[in-house]
Amino acid sequence: MFILKSTGPDDYLIAVALVLQILYTVFVTIATLYGLGRLFADVGDPEAYFTALKYEIFSQVAGLMVIGVGKCAVGVFLLRIVRNKIQSIVIWAFLVGTVFITLFSSITVVVQCIPVQRTWNPTVEGTCWLDFSKVGWTVGCWFVVADFGFAILPWFVIWDLNMKRKEKITVAVGLSLGVFAGICGIVRTVALDGLNATEYIHDTVPMLIWSATESTVTIMCSSIPVLRPLYVRFRYGSKGESSGNGSSYKLPMYGNHSARTYGIGSTMGMEGKPSTSHQAVITFNEGNASDESILRDTKDQNGNMRGIKRTDEISISYTTNSKQT
Numbered sequence: 338m339f340i341l342k343s344t345g346p347d348d349y350l351i352a353v354a355l356v357l358q359i360l361y362t363v364f365v366t367i368a369t370l371y372g373l374g375r376l377f378a379d380v381g382d383p384e385a386y387f388t389a390l391k392y393e394i395f396s397q398v399a400g401l402m403v404i405g406v407g408k409c410a411v412g413v414f415l416l417r418i419v420r421n422k423i424q425s426i427v428i429w430a431f432l433v434g435t436v437f438i439t440l441f442s443s444i445t446v447v448v449q450c451i452p453v454q455r456t457w458n459p460t461v462e463g464t465c466w467l468d469f470s471k472v473g474w475t476v477g478c479w480f481v482v483a484d485f486g487f488a489i490l491p492w493f494v495i496w497d498l499n500m501k502r503k504e505k506i507t508v509a510v511g512l513s514l515g516v517f518a519g520i521c522g523i524v525r526t527v528a529l530d531g532l533n534a535t536e537y538i539h540d541t542v543p544m545l546i547w548s549a550t551e552s553t554v555t556i557m558c559s560s561i562p563v564l565r566p567l568y569v570r571f572r573y574g575s576k577g578e579s580s581g582n583g584s585s586y587k588l589p590m591y592g593n594h595s596a597r598t599y600g601i602g603s604t605m606g607m608e609g610k611p612s613t614s615h616q617a618v619i620t621f622n623e624g625n626a627s628d629e630s631i632l633r634d635t636k637d638q639n640g641n642m643r644g645i646k647r648t649d650e651i652s653i654s655y656t657t658n659s660k661q662t
Contacts, residue, residue, distance in 0.1 A: 345417060347559070350410035354556050357403035361552070364396035365545060373538045373545075380538075383460075389538050391457040393545070398443050400548040404480060404522075405439025407555035411487045411515055414559065419494055427490065431483050442476045445469060470532040477526030480551075484519030514558035521551035 365373065371389035372380035380386045412432045419425050446469055450456040455463035491512035495505050525547035534540035 345413070347410045347414040347417070350406055350413060351556060351559060354403050354406040354410060354552070357399050357406060358549075358552055358556065361396050361399035361403055361549065364392050364399055365549075368392035368396060368538070374542050376536050376539050386538065387458045387460075393538055393541065394447060394457050396545065397446050397548075400545070400552060401439055401443045401446065401476065403552040404548065404555060405435055405443075407518075407552055407559060408435050408480065408483050408487070408515075411555070411559045412483075415487060415490060415494075415512075419490075420497075424490065424494065427486070431486055434479060435483055438476050438479050442472055445472055470529060473529045473532055474526065477522060477529060481519050481522040481526065484515045484522055484555075488513040488516040488519065511561065514561055515555065518551055518555040518558055521547060521554050525551050 368389045368391075371385045371392065373389045373393055377386055380389070409432055412428050412435070415428050416425060419428065445467055447453060447456060449467040449469045450463055450465040452461065452463050455461040455465065492509045495509045495512070498505065500508070525544060528543040528547050531537070531540035531542070531544050
C-alpha cells in the first residue's frame with residue numbers, strides 16, 4: 338500500500354456523504370421525469386406535478402443530509418490534527434451545531450404540514466405549521482459560517498509548527514479548500530427565494546443545482562488533503578521507489594529464509610541457519626512538503642503524540658552465529 342492505512346471517522350463520513358449524494362441524484366432524476374423544472378401549465382397533469390414535488394422534497398432531505406455529513410467529515414478530520422483544547426472546543430461547537438441543524442431541517446422539510454402528504458399536495462386537507470423558507474435561510478447561513486470556520490482554523494494549527502514558510506502555506510491552503518464550498522453555500526442560500534414561489538418545481542431548480550454543487554465541492558475539498566500520497570505515487574511512480582523514497586521497504590533478509598529481498602521484487606537465493614528476527618519501526622520527519630509529514634511530532638494536553646507522520650517498517654533478520662547482520 339502506498340497510502341498509509343490510517344482510516345478514521347472522517348473517512349467513513351465521506352463514504353456516507355457519497356451514498357447520500359447518489360440518493361439525492363436519484364430523487365432529482367425521478368422528479369425530473371415527472372416535470373421538475375417546468376411550469377404547472379407545461380406539466381398539464383396535476384398528479385404528475387404533485388409527484389414531481391414529492392420527489393423534490395425527498396431530494397431536499399438527502400441534499401441537506403449530504404451537506405451536513407460532509408461538513409462533519411471536515412470537522413472530524415480537523416480534530417485529528419488540532420493541538421490544543423480551545424481549537425477542539427471550537428470544532429466541537431461547529432460539529433454539534435451542524436448535526437442539530439441538519440437533523441432539524443431534514444425532518445421539518447417533510448413534516449412542515451400535517452398530514453405529511455399536504456407538504457407536496459395542497460389539495461389534501463390539513464394545515465402547514467411552519468414556513469420552511471425561514472428554516473432554509475438559517476440552515477444556509479450556518480453552513481456558510483461552518484465552511485469558513487473550518488477553512489480558517491487550519492491556519493492557526495499549521496502556523497505555529499516548525500516548518501518552512503512555503504510548506505506552511507501549502508499545507509494550510511490544502512486544508513482550507515472548504516472556502517469554495519462556503520462560496521457555493523452563499524449562492525445556494527440566495528437561491529432559497531424559490532421556496533416561496535407559486536411555481537415551486539420550476540423556481541427551486543437553481544437551489545437544487547447549487548445544493549448539489551455545494552455538497553460535491555464539500556466532498557472533494559475534504560478528500561484532497563489526504564489524497565496527496567496517491568498523487569505523489571502517480572507523479573513520481575517507480576522512480577520514487579528505486580531511489581528509496583517509498584514509504585515502506587525491507588532490508589536484506591538473512592537466516593533461514595530462502596531468499597533475501599533487495600528493493601522491490603529482487604531476490605537472491607541463499608541458505609542459512611535458524612535465525613532471530615527483529616522488527617524496527619523508524620519514523621521520519623523529513624523537511625519536505627509531503628502530507629505524510631505535514632505536522633511534526635507534537636504533544637496534546639495529556640502528553641500524547643499528535644499529528645500526521647510517516648512510519649516506515651523495516652524487518653531485519655540475522656543468523657545468531659553469523660558475522661553478517
